[in-house]
Amino acid sequence: MGMTNAIELTGVDKTFGKVTALRGLTLDIRAGELTALLGPNGAGKTTAISLMLGLGAPTAGQVRVLGGNPRQDDVRRRIGSMPQESALPPALTVREAVELFARFYPAPLGTAQALALADLGSVAGRRAGALSGGQKRRLAFALAVVGNPQVLLIDEPTTGMDAQSRQAFWAAVTDLKDAGRTILLTTHYLEEAERAADRVVVMNAGAVLADGTPEQLRSQAGGARVRFTSDLVLAELRRLPGVDTADVDAHGHADLRTRMPEALLTALVQQGTPFTELEVSRASLEDAFLSLTAAQAPKDVIA
Numbered sequence: 001m002g003m004t005n006a007i008e009l010t011g012v013d014k015t016f017g018k019v020t021a022l023r024g025l026t027l028d029i030r031a032g033e034l035t036a037l038l039g040p041n042g043a044g045k046t047t048a049i050s051l052m053l054g055l056g057a058p059t060a061g062q063v064r065v066l067g068g069n070p071r072q073d074d075v076r077r078r079i080g081s082m083p084q085e086s087a088l089p090p091a092l093t094v095r096e097a098v099e100l101f102a103r104f105y106p107a108p109l110g111t112a113q114a115l116a117l118a119d120l121g122s123v124a125g126r127r128a129g130a131l132s133g134g135q136k137r138r139l140a141f142a143l144a145v146v147g148n149p150q151v152l153l154i155d156e157p158t159t160g161m162d163a164q165s166r167q168a169f170w171a172a173v174t175d176l177k178d179a180g181r182t183i184l185l186t187t188h189y190l191e192e193a194e195r196a197a198d199r200v201v202v203m204n205a206g207a208v209l210a211d212g213t214p215e216q217l218r219s220q221a222g223g224a225r226v227r228f229t230s231d232l233v234l235a236e237l238r239r240l241p242g243v244d245t246a247d248v249d250a251h252g253h254a255d256l257r258t259r260m261p262e263a264l265l266t267a268l269v270q271q272g273t274p275f276t277e278l279e280v281s282r283a284s285l286e287d288a289f290l291s292l293t294a295a296q297a298p299k300d301v302i303a
């Protein structure tokens with residue numbers, strides 16, 4: 001166990017009958033970092049998290065969390081989890097549920113603190129069964145953090161949350177990170193991941209496809225997207241310098257990807273082609289994600 005890794009998966013396979021959910025997954029999660037785990041549906045994100053929670057054993061390979069086996073109680077008690085769908089005790093009030101969960105842990109947060117972190121103060125007296133979808137997600141978050149865990153594993157936290165709840169959630173996660181917690185979360189909201197995460201791991205077909213800072217992944221996707229309207233046909237667009245991909249529709253709306261936007265625009269101006277509606281944007285994390293996972297096979301590992 002390296003001192004700085006909170007989680008280490010080494011050569012992990014996980015099969016369910018004929019389905020291979022994880023295929024030689026090797027992944028180190030550094031202590032004190034916020035890592036976002038991305039990947040298309042079925043990539044194996046939830047399966048990987050369930051092994052980190054000790055909810056199952058790997059078919060092959062090793063899973064270590066905080067230096068131990070997450071299937072042991074003393075390790076498990078130091079991990080907080082927010083599953084995709086959590087069974088909440090419907091008859092208890094929000095406050096009672098948080099108090100109940102706090103009792104399972106040796107050094108829990110105060111109830112008020114956990115409620116505040118999850119922005120639940122105003123509905124503390126409401127029964128869990130009567131909460132809205134977004135409020136239920138927030139209660140699941142409160143229950144994940146009330147044990148004051150060293151490691152937090154969160155599966156699609158913001159699904160169903162409104163804009164204000166999402167903002168409160170990211171603020172709370174950032175506070176926890178600043179307090180030295182290790183946080184791993186899965187999300188389909190790439191913009192949110194990009195803003196908050198120290199590191200992004202993209203999984204596909206049960207293995208790691210790419211791994212780096214949001215900035216590194218964006219630059220792997222190829223610098224910029226250039227859009228404009230002109231008379232140029234596809235073949236002419238493709239001849240512009242530095243074009244990686246080109247598309248044009250019947251109205252002359254061109255959509256190009258390039259790692260050399262300056263050279264491309266200089267050539268466009270120099271050849272005297274009239275154009276309108278110019279738009280240059282940086283490749284987004286979504287562009288990076290899509291171009292990475294478009295390559296289906298895990299042999300395309302680039303990290």
Ligand SMILES: Nc1ncnc2c1ncn2[C@@H]1O[C@H](COP(=O)(O)OP(=O)(O)OP(=O)(O)O)[C@@H](O)[C@H]1O
Pocket residue numbers: 016019020021039040041042043044045046047048
């Ligand atoms: N208990 C199970 N029994 C059989 N197959 C399973 C089981 N759990 C997961 N799988 C399969 O393993 C693969 C990986 O699933 P997993 O839920 O880990 O993906 P995911 O990346 O979390 O997807 P999503 O983004 O849709 O949540 C899928 O093909 C899934 O059908």
